[in-house]
Amino acid sequence: MEGLKLRSFRLRIALMSTTLAGVAIAGFSIASWFMLYQAKQKDFDAEINSQLLEQFNKLRPETLAKFNIKSLVPEFQHVSPSDIAVLVVDGNRDPIYQSDNWSGELNGEILWKKSDPQKNPDPVDFTLGNLPPDRPPIGPPPKVELDQITTKHTNTGDWRLGVGSAPMMGIAIAINLRAINPEMNKISSVFLFSVPGAMILVAIGAWVVSASALSPIEHLTTTIRRVTAQELDQRISVNNLDIEFQEMIQVFNQMMERLERSFKQASRFSADAAHELKTPLAILQGELERSLNQAPLGSELQQNLSNLLDEVRRLSVIVRKLLLLSLADAGKMRIHQAKVNLSEILIDSVEDIGILAPELHLEVNVAPNLCCAADSDLLLQVLRNLIDNAIKYNLPQGWIKIHAWLKKNAVAISISNSSQDIPPEHRKQIFNRFHRGDSARTRKIEGVGIGLSLSKEIARAHGGDLILDNTPSGYTSFTLTLPVGAQGLAPLQN
Amino acid sequence: MHILYVEDEVKIASFVCAGLKEQGFLVEYCDNGDDGYSRAMDNIYDVVILDIMVPRKDGLAILKGLRRAGRNVPVILLTARNELDDRLEGLNLGADDYLAKPFFVEELIARIHAVVRRVSGERQNILSVGAIKLDRITHKVTCHQQTVELTSREFNLLEYLMRSPGRVFTRTQILEHIWGYDFNPNTNLVDVCIKRIRKKLEAVDGVNCIESVRGVGYRFGNTDSSWKV
Numbered sequence: 111m112e113g114l115k116l117r118s119f120r121l122r123i124a125l126m127s128t129t130l131a132g133v134a135i136a137g138f139s140i141a142s143w144f145m146l147y148q149a150k151q152k153d154f155d156a157e158i159n160s161q162l163l164e165q166f167n168k169l170r171p172e173t174l175a176k177f178n179i180k181s182l183v184p185e186f187q188h189v190s191p192s193d194i195a196v197l198v199v200d201g202n203r204d205p206i207y208q209s210d211n212w213s214g215e216l217n218g219e220i221l222w223k224k225s226d227p228q229k230n231p232d233p234v235d236f237t238l239g240n241l242p243p244d245r246p247p248i249g250p251p252p253k254v255e256l257d258q259i260t261t262k263h264t265n266t267g268d269w270r271l272g273v274g275s276a277p278m279m280g281i282a283i284a285i286n287l288r289a290i291n292p293e294m295n296k297i298s299s300v301f302l303f304s305v306p307g308a309m310i311l312v313a314i315g316a317w318v319v320s321a322s323a324l325s326p327i328e329h330l331t332t333t334i335r336r337v338t339a340q341e342l343d344q345r346i347s348v349n350n351l352d353i354e355f356q357e358m359i360q361v362f363n364q365m366m367e368r369l370e371r372s373f374k375q376a377s378r379f380s381a382d383a384a385h386e387l388k389t390p391l392a393i394l395q396g397e398l399e400r401s402l403n404q405a406p407l408g409s410e411l412q413q414n415l416s417n418l419l420d421e422v423r424r425l426s427v428i429v430r431k432l433l434l435l436s437l438a439d440a441g442k443m444r445i446h447q448a449k450v451n452l453s454e455i456l457i458d459s460v461e462d463i464g465i466l467a468p469e470l471h472l473e474v475n476v477a478p479n480l481c482c483a484a485d486s487d488l489l490l491q492v493l494r495n496l497i498d499n500a501i502k503y504n505l506p507q508g509w510i511k512i513h514a515w516l517k518k519n520a521v522a523i524s525i526s527n528s529s530q531d532i533p534p535e536h537r538k539q540i541f542n543r544f545h546r547g548d549s550a551r552t553r554k555i556e557g558v559g560i561g562l563s564l565s566k567e568i569a570r571a572h573g574g575d576l577i578l579d580n581t582p583s584g585y586t587s588f589t590l591t592l593p594v595g596a597q598g599l600a601p602l603q604n
Numbered sequence: 605m606h607i608l609y610v611e612d613e614v615k616i617a618s619f620v621c622a623g624l625k626e627q628g629f630l631v632e633y634c635d636n637g638d639d640g641y642s643r644a645m646d647n648i649y650d651v652v653i654l655d656i657m658v659p660r661k662d663g664l665a666i667l668k669g670l671r672r673a674g675r676n677v678p679v680i681l682l683t684a685r686n687e688l689d690d691r692l693e694g695l696n697l698g699a700d701d702y703l704a705k706p707f708f709v710e711e712l713i714a715r716i717h718a719v720v721r722r723v724s725g726e727r728q729n730i731l732s733v734g735a736i737k738l739d740r741i742t743h744k745v746t747c748h749q750q751t752v753e754l755t756s757r758e759f760n761l762l763e764y765l766m767r768s769p770g771r772v773f774t775r776t777q778i779l780e781h782i783w784g785y786d787f788n789p790n791t792n793l794v795d796v797c798i799k800r801i802r803k804k805l806e807a808v809d810g811v812n813c814i815e816s817v818r819g820v821g822y823r824f825g826n827t828d829s830s831w832k833v
Contacts, residue, residue: 388684395707399709465793
């Protein structure tokens, strides 16, 4: 879970929003539950007070003994009789009536007011108009003092206790707070269902919203993906983007600019260097060629000149390859396409292998007339390189297999040879520039290590690829694929 | 054969001119594009060789101007610059061949012959040195009127050597002309191929017509003047 959370920004946003919303909803629910509870309690308090007053109105010291709780119960709606407790006392504050469920603990809580008419600050005025018509008062209305209603904790639960004192009598009404419970339970269950529901809605909403929030990033990703080495001049337009992303894109664009500049400098350097090297090489080569033919036939001088010419030639090949690579890097490797018969080229190459390495066992399986649109010079170079390697890195009395076949819209050529295993760390770097296998570094095997790198670039410039196959131990295999009609290039002629 | 050669690099021009003159070509040389263009427009040449990077009017511009004016003179481009682009553009503009610097003068000569042959048709199809006759169109080789079967590589090699009898070719030069520039100069391809040609020709003629030059390479024929054309 932790890993998942860390990995998906979207999931994280959704989870965080859901959690926040959940906390808020839960807090709100708890607060409103308490407020509802309080409101309910106040309702009871008001009811208690009004009942107290009504009882004082009905009762006179003379009729106290006739008090019966049954007359009181119907007045409290939604409260069961067992939750209503009443205590009635006379002028001496001796109990006259006590309901069955009256808890003795409540007695200690009651402080009956002494009857003192003068000190009564706010005597309730019972005028005749307020009297219920059905039971006319027997004596004059008593002066009643109502205590603040308080919550009392007893072993039978919490009670809301209201106390009314008059000079000749006192009435205490207590309502057990569990009377609120049924209604509060109802509210609780509403919350219990609605809160998870709301959370699910929020989670879905957050998931959807985070997707739309992340959509500019997806757009950026696709744009940035287009920016490859070939298209370093690509910039992302900031016009249609949200303000929040604009700065990021500006920074990205600036970075691309710096990258493009240094990349161009680097590739121009190698192109310039290659070019600058070519003229002196041309002079060297031409003069050597001329001197060679002027030297006495078979003389030591002629042999030396011949060796020099070979070295100059080797230098030229390296310079040429470097230039090609720098072109490929700059995305400028343009190819002159024509229809090339790969089968013929391969058969010619097979003839060469027979001369170059007669001791190797050769297996050739080339479908006839495999053609593709390609630059034949460059393609020849790739095949040469692969065949050359297959010979160079072969085992004594080893073998070479050349297979070529048509697959879908591409021609595939695989050239494999018996060989020592390529160590995994070399496999990864095999297409890197100037990488050479250990055995090649000893200079027994010719080459500077740009052949495969260049071959891959050439294959890619044709819209194909060159890969090192995963093969079991004992042999090495490269597969070259070339689209039959290379993409984005002139259609096949002829 | 009359050749116009436009090249600003004097040192390169000197050995190229010398090499072409040795072949018996009549070479006119100039070192800038304007001169080259006006000469190519005013005179008739068999071949025009243009270096792409020449001052004032570059080789491609000269080529473009010539083709626009309807001049179909064969053009060979030379360049040290961005090879692929130049080749592509040059071929699109109507160049007949293309050679990247550095190049062997012998290779340039071979290209000149090939281009002229292509343009002039069948006139120069037959190359004959001593008893050996070589038909470039039919790829047939005869020795004392007997046909000698050669593979295409063997034929090309023999033709290359026969074009300049007595001239020494290094293995690298031969390798590059027949197999392309990308082969390892230490291979024995050339030697094996020469051995095969010798064997086939000796079977008919009884004479070894390809001479080994120790530590250097090969040449066609020997110092005997009877081998000269």
